[in-house]
């Protein structure tokens with residue numbers, strides 16, 4: 001482990017912005033306790049502190065206030081900031097808020113900053129969140145196994161990483177809340193369901209409108225994930241390791257693992273990816 005500097009990682013998603021605080025790690029190369037242990041694969045860097053808040057459809061003042069409150073209690077200043085974004089409008093607001101708090105040099109990550117081979121038609125068009133998750137998964141997957149990374153955010157992405165660590169592409173579909181909003185907005189009488197407090201639908205066979213929507217959305221999402229896992233497993237040598245992240249991950253984790261086998265849930269996969277990419281410079 002080499003010496004690092006403090007890092008504030010910022011992941012600007014479609015609906016929410018997530019912050020991760022990674023304090024410096026001090027090298028302890030000659031630690032008498034650990035030096036006798038076999039060499040373990042490097043760990044995923046995980047943030048000491050995190051904060052997430054909605055930015056989509058939130059007035060700038062309100063967003064600034066929420067972020068300011070967290071930054072203030074964090075009591076750090078002028079540290080290195082690395083930001084990834086799939087939302088250019090929100091990036092501008094977040095960068096302004098950071099600047100007001102003394103974080104004036106914000107490194108906005110692009111695919112060129114990542115050491116990841118990307119085999120798709122236009123690598124520069126792939127969402128940086130998908131690529132950062134792949135970078136993080138490359139740190140923790142078995143070296144001889146491929147991986148499938150599922151990110152359940154506003155949009156859901158399911159991506160295949162080869163056993164050589166190459167990003168091979170994947171699938172994009174509407175997330176649970178986006179699909180719920182589409183049903184409400186695109187019909188005359190369907191209510192808007194919120195994913196708050198929903199685990200699995202109470203009744204698979206909906207006996208009222210909300211139960212029917214909950215069953216359709218949740219099992220529809222789990223079914224889509226199962227099918228994509230099946231397809232991508234056919235395209236892989238051996239059985240891929242499964243990784244799950246994103247706001248809606250807890251909702252599907254148990255049901256998915258039951259049908260597909262072990263699924264590793266990692267909450268802050270994109271923030272971890274940002275920390276890995278920043279490591280060389282920390």
Ligand SMILES: Nc1ncnc2c1ncn2[C@@H]1O[C@H](COP(=O)(O)OP(=O)(O)OP(=O)(O)O)[C@@H](O)[C@H]1O
Pocket residue numbers: 012013014015016017086129151152153154155175176177178195196245246247248
């Ligand atoms: N405060 C919250 N805590 C946990 N989950 C939430 C919260 N707010 C929303 N969610 C759920 O998280 C989902 C969004 O996930 P996530 O935060 O990963 O996505 P996002 O911020 O929109 O970013 P992206 O879609 O770009 O990954 C929503 O569908 C919603 O159900």
Ligand SMILES: CC(C)(CO)[C@@H](O)C(=O)NCCC(=O)O
Pocket residue numbers: 014086125126127128129130153155156157172
């Ligand atoms: C698919 C989302 C919205 C998921 O956050 C994001 O990764 C994105 O905007 N991607 C750009 C298109 C692509 O990845 O091919």
Ligand SMILES: [K+]
Pocket residue numbers: 013129151152153154155157246
């Ligand atoms: K995402």
